[in-house]
Amino acid sequence: MDREYGVDGAVSARMVALRPSARSVGAVPQMFGYRMPPLPGVHRGLPSPYLTLVFSLCGDLPIEVPAGIRSRAGAYGIPVGGLHTRPVLLPPITDAAGRRLMQRGIQLAVNPLAARAIFGMPAGELAGAVLELDEVVGREGGELRERLTGDVVAARALGQVSRWIDGRLAADDQAPVAAELNRAWRLIVGSGGRMRVAEVARDVGWSRRHLTARLRAEVGLGAKDLARVSRFQRSRSMMMDSARPLAEIAADCGYTDQSHLSNEWREFAGCTPGQWIAAEAPALSQLHHDS
Numbered sequence: 001m002d003r004e005y006g007v008d009g010a011v012s013a014r015m016v017a018l019r020p021s022a023r024s025v026g027a028v029p030q031m032f033g034y035r036m037p038p039l040p041g042v043h044r045g046l047p048s049p050y051l052t053l054v055f056s057l058c059g060d061l062p063i064e065v066p067a068g069i070r071s072r073a074g075a076y077g078i079p080v081g082g083l084h085t086r087p088v089l090l091p092p093i094t095d096a097a098g099r100r101l102m103q104r105g106i107q108l109a110v111n112p113l114a115a116r117a118i119f120g121m122p123a124g125e126l127a128g129a130v131l132e133l134d135e136v137v138g139r140e141g142g143e144l145r146e147r148l149t150g151d152v153v154a155a156r157a158l159g160q161v162s163r164w165i166d167g168r169l170a171a172d173d174q175a176p177v178a179a180e181l182n183r184a185w186r187l188i189v190g191s192g193g194r195m196r197v198a199e200v201a202r203d204v205g206w207s208r209r210h211l212t213a214r215l216r217a218e219v220g221l222g223a224k225d226l227a228r229v230s231r232f233q234r235s236r237s238m239m240m241d242s243a244r245p246l247a248e249i250a251a252d253c254g255y256t257d258q259s260h261l262s263n264e265w266r267e268f269a270g271c272t273p274g275q276w277i278a279a280e281a282p283a284l285s286q287l288h289h290d291s
Helices: 112-119 133-137 139-147 154-170 179-190 197-204 208-219 223-241 246-253 258-269 273-279 281-289
Strands: 014-017 030-036 043-045 051-056 061-067 070-076 079-081 088-090 103-110 130-132
Touching (some): 070 130, 079 133, 112 154, 112 208, 130 133, 179 197, 179 208, 197 223, 223 246, 223 273, 246 258
Antiparallel strands (some): 051 079, 051 103, 079 130
8 A cells, every 4th residue: 555655655756646545535636646856946736626634744844834025934744725825835844954854745735615524613713824733623633643653554544534534523513504605616616617707606696795605714815815715726837737838728728818828927926837848847747747
């Protein structure tokens, strides 16, 4: 199992999709085991319509979170990241001598509408933030972090993570999220942000203003920003999966032109698509396709 998903043992760097349990598949649509060599420079954690939950198996992760024109830095063993519209910066992990180290762990994409069940609060309360898991769920987060500290065997870590997620979902006593919110989120994210907000509002029977307010409170982004982040994520996936010209990607993702795409990238990634491709895409694409 360790060699199978590449976070333990003498195996090549890789990122491999893991299968969530039947109970958690709706709440956790994506789960990856990763083993990554040190990337050059600082890695960007890019905006996504999903919450990010990372279980590091290589010690605390240094993370810098945008906060206006400043950034606040910290080290996290199990970081919980809310929805955001700026890149989160991840400097390399180094040893006492300053040498960059291999990173390994398990990363989950969490449906923000499942945040009440898993984290005990709406994703809106996590918007723009990165917190340690025990700051969100209390003592059990710290206990889980202790169990994952040290030279943890990957299969055992995966079992710990899966049992914790399933336990949180099984114990969920939160009121269900409104059906209109579920449908609106699926329409916006499922269309890659291409469905117009007015059409989504009309479909669910709400005004645009009410839809935006309810989404912002529940997931952390209003309807327009959720659509923009969804388009951005789709463009990023297309850049990793193909060598198509940026103008074609822009058209397929619903941008007015390549300049519109580049402007959105400057805001969401802090760089142009070309700069991101040159700095990070080759290494990430190799990991992506190794699954």
